Amino acid sequence: MKKCKTNKISLFVILLLFFGGIQTSEAQFLKKLKKRVKDAAEETVLRKTEEKVTKKTEQTFDTIIDGKIVKRKRKVKKKPTNKPGSNNTTNSSKNEEDRVSTEEIKSWTKYNFVPGDEIIFEDDLVNEESGEFPSRWDLLKGNAENASITNENVINMLNGAKITPLMDKETYLPEVFTIEFDALFKSVHGPTYQDYRVNLWPSNKNYGYSEDKKYYCKSINVNVHGASMDCVDNSSNKEYASFDEAMIVPIGKPVWRHIAISFNKRSFKVFIDESRALSIPNVKFKPEAFSVEVFAYYNELSAIKNIRIAKGGKKLYDQLVADGKFVTRGILFDVNKASIKPTSYGVINKVAKMMQEHSDLKFSIEGHTDSDGEESYNQQLSLQRAEAVKKALINAGIDQERLETKGFGESVPLTENTTPEAKANNRRVEFVKL
Template identity: 55%
Template sequence: MIKFDNNSIIAPLMEKEKYLPEVFTLEFDAYFNDVYHTYQTYSIRFFPGVGGAADVKDGYLYPLVIRMNGAEINKTEAAGNKSYEKHLESNGKVPGWKHIAISYNKRAMKVFIDEERILNIPNIELDPSVFSIQSYTIGEMTSAIKNIRIAEGGKKLYDRIVADGKFITRGITFDVNKSTLKPESMGVINEIATLMKEHQDLKFSIEGHTDSDGEESSNLKLSEQRANAVREALISFGVDGLRLQAKGLGETVPVSNNSLPEGKANNRRVEFVKI
C-alpha cells in the first residue's frame, strides 16, 4: 500500500522513457474517506512531468480526475471546452476502498469504479506514453492506493489464448472461503468480456482452483461455486452464457508447492480454457 501526502505525485520506475502500449489497462484500488467526498481526488496524468495539461491536437487535455462518486476529464480547444464526466449518486457516500480500472485502446478510453462504467470516450485524442497519480485531500483525510496493475491488452491476449489454449489469472479474487467476487476482480472480468465480444469464436471453460488449506471436498465445492460466479459475472457483462462452462477442480491441480505461502497464492487461480 502507498500512502500519499496531500498533493504528492507518484510514478512507476520504468527502464523505458515511454512504456505504455497503444492498448492497455491500468488498475488500482484507491481509498476514499466518508466525508467531503467531492474534495478528495486522485488525478491520473497520461503525459510526462507534473504539468497541468497535455498539449494535444487543437488544444490541451487535462488529467483524468477520479472521485469517490465519479470521474471527469476536460479538454480546452479553440472551438470551446469539452468535458467528459459522470457522477454516481449511489456510490457517493460509501467510504473505503474502490477499484479503479482504466482501459485504453488506441484512442478510446473507458473508466470503471468497481463494476460500474462511468466514462466511455470513443476518441479522446491522447497519445499516452507514461502515467502518474496525484492525490488531493483536505484536513486529515487518508489517501492511499494499492494493487497497481498495468497490462498490455487487446490482440496480444487473444494471440496468447490461441497459442496456449488458455489464459490464467490471479487477478480474480474472492472473499475468504466464499464465492463472492471482490470489486477489484471486475477489471479482469471486463477485459475477458470485451475480448469475447470482439472475437465471437471464443468459448471458455472457466476452471476454479484452490490451495490445499481445508478439506479437499470443501475446496472442490468452493472452486466450482467460484467458477460459476465468474461465469455469471461475464454474462452480466453481455457474454452469451452458451459460450461459457464452469468447472471446479479444487486443490487437485497445483502449479506450485502448497507448503509455501507463495505457492499457495499461485495455486489460487482462475483459468479460462479455450473450448
C-alpha cells in the same frame, strides 16, 4: 426416672450444639466459597479484558485518530512455513468465513472491465515499513509514506502529494493498457472535497498533447461519486464528467473505491467500483506514463493500495480462436483464500456471455499460482480457486456439465518468480477449450 430424663436433656443439648456447629461451619464455608468464586470470576474477567486489550493494541499498529494515522512500532510475527508469504492472489484455505456477501457480488454482475493480458507493474506493498517512503515509487512533490489501515498496507498521501512508479523507461505505457488501484475517500460533499488526479504523461509535462500541439487533455479527476476529464481541441473546450448520487456516503465515513482505467489506442473508459464513470471514444494524445496526486480539503485522509498496470487487452474469444484457450489475470482472490474478489466479475461476466452466445463451448478451468508457499499447498489452493470460478459461472447461468476444473499450483510457471510482476503473471486462471 429423673436421672433418665436428665440424660435425655443432656443428649438433646449436645446434639443441638453439634448440629448448630455444623450449620455455622457450613454457613461460614459457603460464605467463603461464594467469596472465592466471586474473586475468581472477577479475576477471569480482568484477565480476559487485559488479553483483549493487549491483542487489540498489538494488532492496531497504525490507527486512524480523527482522520490522522498514528504510527506505532509493530512486532513482526513469523509466518507459518506451510503458507505463502506475499501472494495477493495465489494461496488460500477453503475457509469461506470472509467470502464476499451475495448482495455485494450481485452489484457487480454488470461490471465489464477486463484487465490487460500482461502485468508490467504491480505493488501490493507487502514488506513495506510504515513511516518510510514506498520503495517502488518516486516522489514528484508533496509528502507520502507507507502506513497501515485496518491491518492493510497502504500509501498515505498528504494534500498535494504526487507519486509515480519507478520504471526502467520514462515512457512505458503501450497502445493498449489498463490501470487499477484502490483509493480511500473520507469526505464526500458539503464544505469538503477529495480528488485523486491521474496523469498519463511523464513528470516533466503538465498535459497530454497531440503531435501537432493543437489538442491536449488534463488529468483524469476521480472523486467518490464520479469522474471528469477536460480536453481542449483547437481552443474549443470538451468537458467529460459524471456524477452518481447513489455513490454518496455520509460525510466522514471512510470508504474504499476501486478505480479502473482502460485505454485502447484512442478510447478511454474509467470505472469507479462497478460503475462506468467515463467513456470517451476519441482522445488525440498518446498516454506515456502514470502518476497520481491528491487534492483534499484540510488534509483529509487519502491513501491508495493494490496498484496494477497491465498491457494488452485482446478479446477473450479472439484468444480462444487463435490458441484454443485464453489466459486471464483479472480473476483475483482474497489473500490466502479461494473467495473471488468482486472486481473479478468483469472477466467472469465476459466468459459467461461468451458461453451463452456459443452454446457449444466447454472449458477446463485451470488454476495456477506462483512459487510462494509449499508446493502441495499451492496445488490444493489452485484447484479450490478453479472450483470457485466454476461455481461463479454456474451461478451466472452456465450448465455445470460444460465446465471442468484442474489445479496446477506452481508447476507450470510462465516465467521465473523473481519479481512482483513475474509472480503476478504466473498467478492466473486459464480457460482451455474441451
